[in-house]
Amino acid sequence: MSEPYTLVLLRHGNSDWNQKNLFTGWVDVRLSDQGVEEAKRAGELLADAGIEADVLYTSVLTRAIQTANLALDVADRAWIPVKRSWRLNERHYGALQGKDKAQTLAEYGQEQFMTWRRSFDVPPPPIDPGDEYSQAHDPRYVGIDGPVPDTECLKDVIDRMLPYWESDITVDLAAGRTVLVTAHGNSLRALVKHLDGISDEEISELNIPTGIPLVYKLDADFRPLGPGEYLDPAAAAAGAAAVAAQGKK
Numbered sequence: 001m002s003e004p005y006t007l008v009l010l011r012h013g014n015s016d017w018n019q020k021n022l023f024t025g026w027v028d029v030r031l032s033d034q035g036v037e038e039a040k041r042a043g044e045l046l047a048d049a050g051i052e053a054d055v056l057y058t059s060v061l062t063r064a065i066q067t068a069n070l071a072l073d074v075a076d077r078a079w080i081p082v083k084r085s086w087r088l089n090e091r092h093y094g095a096l097q098g099k100d101k102a103q104t105l106a107e108y109g110q111e112q113f114m115t116w117r118r119s120f121d122v123p124p125p126p127i128d129p130g131d132e133y134s135q136a137h138d139p140r141y142v143g144i145d146g147p148v149p150d151t152e153c154l155k156d157v158i159d160r161m162l163p164y165w166e167s168d169i170t171v172d173l174a175a176g177r178t179v180l181v182t183a184h185g186n187s188l189r190a191l192v193k194h195l196d197g198i199s200d201e202e203i204s205e206l207n208i209p210t211g212i213p214l215v216y217k218l219d220a221d222f223r224p225l226g227p228g229e230y231l232d233p234a235a236a237a238a239g240a241a242a243v244a245a246q247g248k249k
């Protein structure tokens, strides 16, 4: 099959720490009950749209893996090949991992809070390797090609995610496979920034809702033929607004 190629991006469903309003990053939390339902609904949306994923890419974080498994099971595609990479992980949130978003906002103020959350190139302070929420000693990262991050800004995420997009994901697309990428709010913001050519400033305004497939049609150069389309646009708009408002409640 030739182009247009089909790429589906899916942010994991609501997690236990999304529900508790905690900065998560690389901490390996699971889906909440709500997130499980969102993941199943994502599978229904894919099936209803007649989108049949041929290959799955996920991060190495459980909430993305659970989401993909639940969605593909509902869509009767649980059997497709899977490739996982730390390069699709959420942005490492440094010393903010495990911190309450509302408390952080109250303590540091709106400007600093939003700089840490949404600036393009200012990372939060690094996490101490001995911190209970550090990944310095997590066995899943032994042998990765590079140091385990102790913090990341969005620019850092792009720098580690894009080489994988180019070396692996686009190869499956070029072979005519419909690719499902199940990942995270900020790793998907990084990919959408690249696909849509969003500026470093404007990307701060973009939020990705949990659990709603976002479908792109791409040309032979892997450029979008039009805007990405959420399979449930009304729920996507509400979900993105809820992400934007995090910390304010």
Ligand SMILES: O=C(O)[C@@H](CO)OP(=O)(O)O
Pocket: 018, 022, 023, 024, 025, 026, 090, 091, 093, 117, 185, 186, 243, 246
């Ligand atoms: O905590 C996180 O890891 C992310 C995603 O849940 O949060 P934010 O939207 O604040 O970048």
